[in-house]
Amino acid sequence: MNTLIKSLVPVAYKHRIAARLNAQALTLPPGPRAFVFLAADYGNVGDMAITAAQVNFLKQQLPHYHIVTIAVDQTRALIRSVRRQIQPHDLVTLIGGGNMGVMYPDIESLRQLVIRYFPQQRIVCFPQTLDWDDSPLSERTLRQLVKNYARHPNLHVFAREITSYHKLRALFSRYPNVKIGLVPDIVMSVTAAQLASQNPVQKAHLLRCLRADKEAALLSVQYARLDRALMDSGLKITLTDTVINADQLDNEQCASALADKLSQFRGARLVVTDRLHGMIFCLLTGTPCLVLANSNQKIQQTWLDWLQDQPRIKFVKTEQLHQVPSMIRELLALPQGPLDELALSAHHYQPLEQAINHFPSAHYAITAKPQQYIA
Structure with a gap:
């Protein structure tokens, strides 16, 4: 009987009850504050990098503000305490990444919770990839997303690639209160040196950093073909991933794991990856990189x-796998780049700077100039 009753209670109602029962008090620093909600405290090193880069960006833009991170697992427990103490001059930001839309419903649910809880605050969602498809589930998810986002009077949502940007512009075309912008993934706004990456002496191996989850795109026969080409390179192959087996990490543990991963990428002569932040880690560390597509548009776009x-x-591209041997030779002939130089011009982030510093704009300018657009 208890099981039957539990099954009839809506999930949202269960979450509200759990949040009240597990509510915690948070002592906030005095003065103006910028909050980073949904910060990474779990084993995705790419998301750790996003959190670190977002904090760094806010510190540069708002030097007189205290930056307060709220870990994703602590959102429901702390959100009431934050709402009781928040002031009109405080800024709420939501984590960037690739968890907006249908693929990661738990995080999307928390994002909408934060948007509902702070209707009086300016909210800036750092650059995201929107994930959707043609399924009924995706249609329902997007309707709910639009419903909750559109209720907020001062919401700024940034896409990190133009496919998501166009979709978001279409979804919110009737809601001028939801400003949509386009800037690069926030991790590209920092250098590897700023994230404490080291410079290993030995650089003699090939790093294979490929997904084994629902975003993987290749067939087993294609992985086999790829692996043959990697073995033919003559380099020792080291397997790695940008996900580690860890959870409920504190800030120091996240910083250490991120620095170690960047140093591992810096120590490779070549990286082969289908992870977005595998590609970005190579960009930051100056390491040659062969990039494969994943299941959605985020890497290629x-x-x-x-x-x-x-x-x-x-x-x-998948149809270009026969060219992998020649691509590997070309990449191995290139020198590594520096650790302390920005790979992208800072002007690409000007729309995000405008949102953070409260320079209102009807439309944010686009600085990307893509040759192709993946519809």
């Missing part, structure tokens, strides 16, 4: 929008 002129980053 990010490369098209921002990175196709980077000589150390080569994107290979």
Whole structure:
């Protein structure tokens, strides 16, 4: 009977009850504050990099503000305490990344919770990829997303590639209160040196950093073909990932894991990856990189929008796998780049700066000039 009753209670209602039962008090620093909600405290090193880069960006833009991170797992427990203390001059930001839309419903639900809880605050959602498809579930998810976002009077949502940007512009075309902008993934706004990456002496191996989850795109026969080409390179192959087996990490543990991963990428002569932040880690560490597509548009469109002129980053389409051996030779002939130089011009982030510093704009300018657009 208890099981039957539990099954009839809506999930949203269960979340509200759990939030009240587990509510915690948070002592906030005095003075103006900028909040980073949904900060990474779990084992995705790419998301750790997003959190670190977002904090760094806010510190540069708002030097007199205290930056307060709210870990994703602590959102429901702390959100009431933050709402009781928040002041009109405080800024609410939501984490960037690739968890907007249908693929990661738990995080999307928390994003909408934060938007509902702070109707009086200016909210800036850092650059995201929107994930959707033609399924009924995706249609329902997008309707709910639009409903909750559109209720907020001062919401600024940034896409990190132009496919998501066009979709978001279409979804919110009737809601001028939801401003849509386009800037690169926030991790490209920092250098590897700023994230404490080291410079290993030995650089003799090939790093294979490929997904084994629902975003993987290749067939088993294609992976086999790729692996043969990697073995033919003659380099020792090291397997890695941008996800580690860890959870509920504190800030120091996240910083250490991120620095270690960047140093591992810096220590490779070549990286082969289908992870967006695998590609971006190569960009930051100056390591030649062969990039494969994942299951949605985020890697290929990010490369098209921002990175196709980077000589150390080569994107290979599925139908181009036969060219992998020659691409590997070309990449191995390139020297590594520096750790302390920005790969992208800072002007690409000007629309985000405007949103953070409260320079209202009807439309944010687009600085990307893609050659192609993945519809």
